[in-house]
Amino acid sequence: MLIPCPHCGLRPSEEFVPKGLAEAPRPALGGRAKPDGPAWQNYLHLRDNVADHSHEYFHHALGCRSWIVVHRHTLTHEVTGATMAADFWKADKPAKGAKDAKSPTAETAEDGQ
Amino acid sequence: MDQSVIRSPLGPSWTPGHYGTVATGDDGSAEAGIRALHTPGLLLVEIAALPGKGEAMRAAVKKGLKLDLGDGSPAASLPNAVCSGPDRCLLTGFDLAAVKAAVGDLGLAVDQSSGRVRLSIDGADVPGLLAKSCPLDLAKWPVGMSQASHFLHIGCTWYRRSETGFDLYIGRSFARSAAEWLIESAAEFGVEILVPDA
Numbered sequence A: 001m002l003i004p005c006p007h008c009g010l011r012p013s014e015e016f017v018p019k020g021l022a023e024a025p026r027p028a029l030g031g032r033a034k035p036d037g038p039a040w041q042n043y044l045h046l047r048d049n050v051a052d053h054s055h056e057y058f059h060h061a062l063g064c065r066s067w068i069v070v071h072r073h074t075l076t077h078e079v080t081g082a083t084m085a086a087d088f089w090k091a092d093k094p095a096k097g098a099k100d101a102k103s104p105t106a107e108t109a110e111d112g113q
Numbered sequence B: 001m002d003q004s005v006i007r008s009p010l011g012p013s014w015t016p017g018h019y020g021t022v023a024t025g026d027d028g029s030a031e032a033g034i035r036a037l038h039t040p041g042l043l044l045v046e047i048a049a050l051p052g053k054g055e056a057m058r059a060a061v062k063k064g065l066k067l068d069l070g071d072g073s074p075a076a077s078l079p080n081a082v083c084s085g086p087d088r089c090l091l092t093g094f095d096l097a098a099v100k101a102a103v104g105d106l107g108l109a110v111d112q113s114s115g116r117v118r119l120s121i122d123g124a125d126v127p128g129l130l131a132k133s134c135p136l137d138l139a140k141w142p143v144g145m146s147q148a149s150h151f152l153h154i155g156c157t158w159y160r161r162s163e164t165g166f167d168l169y170i171g172r173s174f175a176r177s178a179a180e181w182l183i184e185s186a187a188e189f190g191v192e193i194l195v196p197d198a
């Protein structure tokens, strides 16, 4: 599987560490107050495991060390794009399954991967 | 053991000389397909811009250190300023204080002189070694290009110095393993470990 890192271009998946779904909203820490147990239980352990397009965090550990969000279909492994994690949470979040025009793909990557 | 001796992070295998296959040149002398050099005592500083300050930091570096980092992309790397990630750059030969003064509060500067080693390889058989050691097709890169990827199993920032010359920036704690792998992998081409300039 090849992953299109927004900084490095197409790279083999071995260079990345998967870090789970990007969609799961992180519960508030709760400050000094007691953390919300069930919310954290859900956040850490419970996933829907849908067969569909997904947005997942990957860390480009053996590369530029960026945190990115990869748009992947969990059934076919088709990767339709990737964004820097910081950009992912900005206003215009890419729609699920939509081709990401800005991220490199097998056809457009020119830097020799 | 004499504790005052500073030992090389590359370990005892990295000793100047010829290793592996010996090809003979036209004049009868031994020729190596790959020449390799470690530069000890290299000053290394990594800079990273704070979010959104990449362009401003590059302008400050241009002004303060007379280094043109272009748009900060891997293709805009220089022999002494190698792009190591988004808005990140590895500078060689600059004093930390000078870099900090140039970067100011636009980014962070961290001394990496004892954190990474630089190995330089050159020679006609370098593409053969690259084909075995890195998943990227480095032979297709333009001269002056850099990328963070790996050398065998070891994280490495690559820089194409010339048509057949590459620099490898490797974490110090992996340097010994990298050095041993390099000598073993290059043995089939013949490898000459060069004596660094005094």
Ligand SMILES: [Zn+2]
Binding pocket: A005, A006, A007, A008, A009, A060, A063, A064, A065, A066
């Ligand atoms: Zn990357």
